[in-house]
Amino acid sequence: MAHGRLLSLFLGASLFLGATASFVQAADTIKVGILHSLSGTMAISETALKETALMTIADINAHGGVLGKQLEPVVVDPASNWPLFAEKARQLLAQDKVAVVFGCWTSVSRKSVLPVFSELNGLLFYPVQYEGEELERNVFYTGAAPNQQAIPAVEYLMSEDGGAAKRFVLLGTDYVYPRTTNKILRAFLKSKGVADEDIMEEYTPFGHSDYQTIIAKIKKFAGAGKKTCVVSTINGDSNVPFYKELGNAGLKATDVPVVAFSVGEEELRGVDSKPLIGHLAAWNYFESLKNPENSKFIKMYKEWAKSRNLPGADSVVTNDPMEATFIGIHLWKQAVEKAKSADVDTVIAAMAGQQFNAPDGFTIQMDEKNHHLHKPVFIGEIRADGQFDVVWKTKGPIKAQPWSPFIAGNDQKKDEPDAK
Template sequence: MKRRSLLKAFALSATVISMGLTFGAQAADTIKVGIMHSLSGTMAISETPLKDVALMTIDEINAKGGVLGKKLEPVVVDPASNWPLFAEKARQLLTQDKVAVVFGCWTSVSRKSVLPVFEELNGLLFYPVQYEGEEMSPNVFYTGAAPNQQAIPAVEYLMSEDGGSAKRFFLLGTDYVYPRTTNKILRAFLHSKGVQDKDIQEVYTPFGYSDYQTIVSNIKKFSAGGKTAVISTINGDSNVPFYKELANQGIKATDIPVIAFSVGEEELRGIDTKPLVGQLAAWNYFESVDNPTNAKFVADYKAYAKAHNLPNANTVVTNDPMEATYVGIHMWAQAVEKAGTTDVDKVRAAMAGQTFKAPDGFTLTMDKTNHHLHKPVMIGEVEENGQFNVVWQTDKPVRAQPWSPYIAGNDKKPDYPVKSTQ
């Protein structure tokens, strides 16, 4: 090798070594956080925005100096709406990527898939979506709603004069644990209010289902027996053909109100909402909530979408699980600062009683014992522009009841987390 080439080779190798050392130092100077949402498959419509808002929140925290003087480094994985793959990705994040925390999952089947992994490895998961309850793991913080913070108040509203005084209930959901358990709770609740089984119908469809013609026709037939409301726990992209079929068959909110627990601004973004005006959703946040904290949250996300060239950046929206993701990441960061470490056991202890001024207009509190957020309950009506007009809400945040009183034996269960895999 000529002398000049040799010198160049030495210079190049020195540069590579230097870069490696610098990268290694940078890696040590960051705190890795996992983001685990389906970016493909049937749940991508709902979960992709949670990944986006998580990255925005991390940028926001990093711009203010990070956590414990270190920048947060996101590690994004795509479990692709594949439930066993969620468990594999969770293990990868905790054992290979060495993340301090994971923000992720939407469906309860994905959460149930990863739960044994988090409990085995003592990882920490922040779960941002309403769910069926009946779980309280020491390795999970639940920033979405339990049934008493969404499903029960929603049905109470439908039975009230303001909600249309419904007497019959068509429970329509995707066929997995969240809809089935929620409807088990709702059936028991309806029984307690004097509603008989002949006035309750339950129907389930697979993930990714699209042919709702017969089901919507059956809803119309069922409604002939008295004032009927539909309670929808359909998840993912199946919501689009369901709402299109309601419009095709001329069902209006004034005839048969539909209240959804998994449809928000994002799911409505791709369809004509004019035929759906007046239909309902129950959540703990809507983009339309009017307060300065929310105005900033919405403006920040819209600016982030444009700056990062997100798909359809000019029409992005915020929704409830996005807000719950945002709150969860900020609360975790506060708990790490309080604990002075990312150690899971110490952060878990520091999470108890954490508060955060949320875009929903309330200061939210992480319960001191049950790992669930105290959350306000809101019911919104669909407007022509795809937003929701809040028609009813609680005057303050409600404490979660993870163990529903409408399921026998729950009164004997502890009000503190216990490993599911013991």
Template sequence: MKRSWRKISYQCFVLIFVSLFILFGCKGGTKEEQKDVIKVGILHSLSGTMSISETSLKDAELMAIEEINSKGGILGKKVVPIIEDGASDWPTFAEKAKKLIEKDKVATIFGCWTSASRKAVLPVVEKYNGLLWYPVQYEGFESSPNIFYTGASANQQIVPAVEWLISHGKKKFFLLGSDYVFPRTANKIIKAQLKAMGGTVVAEEYTPLGHTDYSTIVNKIKATKPDVVFNTLNGDSNVAFFKQLHAAGITPKDIPTISVSIAEEEIRGIGAEYMKGHYAVWNYFQSTDTPENKEFVQKFKNRYGQNRVTDDPIEAAYIQVYLWAKAVEKAGSTDIEKVKQAAKELEFKAPEGNVKIDGENQHLWKTVRIGVVMDDGQFKEIWNSGKPVKPDPYLKSYSWAKEISGQ
């Protein structure tokens, strides 16, 4: 009886020991494993009206992370992405950003597209001391200590585009945009610049994100006969607009458009036959002729399919992961303040050419490029700034911008 009791007691002891090991030992192991990884957030619209543009940014960021991990990671640690869907809804972006920072404890977030989503995330990263890397051109008039801006500011896209158009005799502008902060602010800039340069605005129209009926606006374009349509529509509204413009018989020879939110990825969704001959202004095209870009394009196609394309926001999303990684390596830490300090004046040989993080405002020095859409949906570059342009998000260097910048 004693032996039997001893046997049962021993079995109970072993069972309790194993249970405690599973309960506490595994947790300890997980914590040890967590010390060997750096978690980062990826926050883009993977559904809704903006998914046509943003899904590929997620792909580019994942590719950069895979490449970094294949070379040993950062500080000897593997980078682990946590992906969230902003769902083309600005409150959702704020909610997901808080979750990534507070619950997931990510070292940084790569994300957003629209200025509305960025502005929703901004107070979150500032309140909880997170770090956002934002890869899309925008209207400027912002400089948060918790955001790095790797797309163009207005003086690296909108302003030089207007200058180029005026120099080519395009003085009557039809302004068309989606109804949110970026297009409205962009058009304030354009109107102030045109006033100073002798141009005029024949009409200014806005439609909600996701809008699809452009018949009235197309008729207004016909009636006002502008020299150019300056297009700040975002998302899949561009598909409807350009198809309806084409159906109305308005060609680029009659009235060209110049866009600041349509790149190779959007042309893929719209159809090159509707876009041929129209213009766009960016800092990068898939056709940009650098050795780094040839390698980047090939890697992206090898990873995601030969039918895929690269474009400016895709490239900015890709390089911002490397810029963050370089800053972390230089800082020797993922600590936000140390990373920010290490990132100042950091340079990188990107597919678009040399870029540099401006130490004053955490924007990038970037080369400006204007291209025309060709038969294959690619851009032929027809003008560039010749060298990287210093970011001027508040347009302090332009006297005509005082009325909108509050200088």
């Protein structure tokens, strides 16, 4: 017994030494990859995440770095091009030898980098709400799973305060996240007694910009006798023409509320939000939350934008995936400090149970097993100034269910990633 433990200790130590050898040689910086689209249809959302990551890294460096080493960001641009995500990920891991990557927004980009991360044993922090149905050993998910965003949002719409909706339009961009989320929502709605004819599913291609037909269809569907609402999983810059059309077509939130899962303060910057007052978004963070951590976070980002002279620096906003990026980098830092190494395997082990005082006003925690955060859920209504009024929130953080119970067969799956 004692012999076995000694052996495994020795083996572990030698593994550890082998893996960290490259860092020991690479002077005293730790390289950190940033993998966000800086051009193309997703740039509207992802550029701010790159800036947040750079800001957080600069802040950590200014406070002494990690394990006494400075962090060195390596920024690449996968240009909203999904296969390019995989290429750039390979470049970051194999060529730049980064210790960790913060990146991706769309699920299709995450799916395309997954094989690279498991092949090269990299570490990815994914900061955006997504559809679940995944649990990878090499990934930490700091955004929401469906039960931390989509399901509570729809429950709210069905409540008296949300308008007691009876019919649902599930509208999304045509790729894996909207399709899967809508599959989960359809099953959820069915379990609540909503009939199939009261659900309409519509998809548009990435970058779609003419929403006349869709809005006309929604109007017609809404005119059929029951309170109707729209659940939007439209991603990227299509949201701007969608909301413009919505405002011009006079579809008011009091008649047909639209709840969006990928629209936050950043996406609304390009839209006149006065006609959109009352439409909703569900997130785990809003800029309008009032607490000391959030004030610090907002102030830090505004100063960063000014010092970097970002476009429109005086009107920058913060949003949920930015907060998730901020949390992710800090949790990784804490885990590295706990593990006393940036080696992927030891950091993965050290991540379990890490806690952080987040800008959402709660001390949130990385789950012991399932690589997801316990997060609070907020539902906000759009205000005239493009910010959100929180109209509903959970009492505290709730645990993520990456395997939604509303998809058949998921009760068999275990709530932790497979070992290597």
